[in-house]
Amino acid sequence: MKWKLDRAVDLHKESPYTFYLPSDYVLNQLKAGDLVKLIFMAEEPLDNGYEGERMWVEILERNGSEFRGKLMNKPHYLESLHYGDLIHFNLVHICDTQLDDPYAMDMDYYLEQKVTVSNDVLSRNEFNLMLRFEPYDDSDLGWVFFSGHEEDGFNADANNFQFISVGKMLNMDDSILAFINDTVPCAYERERETAKFVRIENYDWSIHE
Known part of the structure; x- marks a missing residue:
């Protein structure tokens, strides 16, 4: 099953008060060793109705807004992906991190x-x-x-x-x-x-x- 990365930036633009996007404050701090979450989308509809999976990737290398990382989850549905696969991605694909985000409190208010x-x-x-x-x-x-x-x-x-x-x-x-x-x-x-x-x-x- 072929896959592609969803653009978290676009999803946030569509629903800015319900789709969390890490702040620039957090994104600027990201470096090798940090974990980020990406949205892996199936290029064709899956039989079970799922469109994709959100999974953690460990950053191995950063070059400006471009990253190379290693998949840290075992996919449940996307059979062409495997734990440890190398993933190339951009800042626009990152939907979450494990860093503290002081700006996330606003999103907590909007959701809670x-x-x-x-x-x-x-x-x-x-x-x-x-x-x-x-x-x-x-x-x-x-x-x-x-x-x-x-x-x-x-x-x-x-x-x-x-x-x-x-x-x-x-x-x-x-x-x-x-x-x-x-x-x-x-x-x-x-x-x-x-x-x-x-x-x-x-x-x-x-x-x-």
Whole structure:
């Protein structure tokens, strides 16, 4: 089974708040003997549905952004790869390291802090109304996101909502970071003309009682 390395840089660009990418601070420190994780992708679909494997590689040599390393895992699915194989790769392929990354705390926040979102938001990949209530616990930011197109009676069914990481919402629109920690309660809606969120000063909270 032929394989290729996935570009972690591109995956991070697609989902910057949920796909961790080592910071330049860490990448600049990498040297021979360090371990890095790469994503090995099958060039053709695998029978078991897997697209590839993430595995550790020990750096043997570095020349600027180019590396030569040794595979330190035994592949489960990619039969053409073997433990100890020599791997040539670039900085753009590295999705993790074993070095401490002080910038990883931001990613922890995006993944661990949760919000409630309507299924209609997820199906449309769009949200136009967001309300902040008192959080349930330390992991809950208290925000509830709506597309603004939900039908009557939609909100009455808890099965129409999911509890997900705030990072997934930021991947859709990270402009909300400007007020993500605003006071409770608060409400924002997207202006049709500018596509920006504005605070609703006289929102009727009684409809949620």
